[in-house]
Amino acid sequence: MPVNTVQDLFVEELRDIYHAEKQLLKALPRMSKAAANGELKQAIDSHLEETRGQVERLEQVFEMLDLGKRSKRCEAMEGLIEEARSMMEEVKAPEVLDVGLIVGGQKIEHYEIAGYGSLVALANQLGHAEVAGLLQETLEEEKAADQKLNDIALSAVNPQAGSGAEMDEEMEEGDEEAGASKSKSSRSSGSRRSKAA
Ligand code: FE
Ligand code: ZN
Ligand code: FE
Numbered sequence: 633m634p635v636n637t638v639q640d641l642f643v644e645e646l647r648d649i650y651h652a653e654k655q656l657l658k659a660l661p662r663m664s665k666a667a668a669n670g671e672l673k674q675a676i677d678s679h680l681e682e683t684r685g686q687v688e689r690l691e692q693v694f695e696m697l698d699l700g701k702r703s704k705r706c707e708a709m710e711g712l713i714e715e716a717r718s719m720m721e722e723v724k725a726p727e728v729l730d731v732g733l734i735v736g737g738q739k740i741e742h743y744e745i746a747g748y749g750s751l752v753a754l755a756n757q758l759g760h761a762e763v764a765g766l767l768q769e770t771l772e773e774e775k776a777a778d779q780k781l782n783d784i785a786l787s788a789v790n791p792q793a794g795s796g797a798e799m800d801e802e803m804e805e806g807d808e809e810a811g812a813s814k815s816k817s818s819r820s821s822g823s824r825r826s827k828a829a
């Protein structure tokens with residue numbers, strides 16, 4: 633479809649993220665299955681449930697705008713999922729695999745946060761206030777999912793995993809530093825919840 637107006641662009645972006653969410657319905661169960669940490673597995677499973685609701689919300693948006701629920705291939709999400717898939721093949725140690733799943737999961741959530749952030753702004757500018765409200769709900773869920781992964785990374789992940797190293801005092805200090813910089817980098821990623829926490 634030719635894209636001439638901002639409204640056209642908005643619709644194309646809705647179709648893109650609709651395709652991205654539908655890909656995640658297939659990818660998240662594989663990521664959950666690969667997770668060893670119970671909290672991580674549960675976080676992925678509960679975000680899968682949320683993702684089903686996000687797909688429905690987008691279908692509701694298409695209806696409100698009198699559009700068919702057609703999707704547009706999202707190559708970015710295909711790429712993020714493909715990277716996660718090849719990581720899952722390469723990494724053998726379960727604790728290291730969990731770290732890889734958190735990294736891959738956060739890349740996915742950040743892509744969605746960028747997408748929904750733009751969609752909310754465009755919906756408001758185009759005068760679709762009710763649609764903006766629905767998209768905002770999804771945006772909040774994506775931010776919370778990102779924050780949850782971050783919390784798990786800080787609480788449950790052992791940075792020495794897979795290295796076979798004994799912990800001594802020096803290494804413990806190193807852990808704290810790694811944890812602090814991880815938490816700082818996520819706070820700068822734009823999650824309001826992380827600032828409130
Ligand atoms: Fe989503
Ligand atoms: Zn996309
Ligand atoms: Fe895309």
Ligand code: FE
Pocket residue numbers: 679740741744774777
């Ligand atoms: Fe998500």
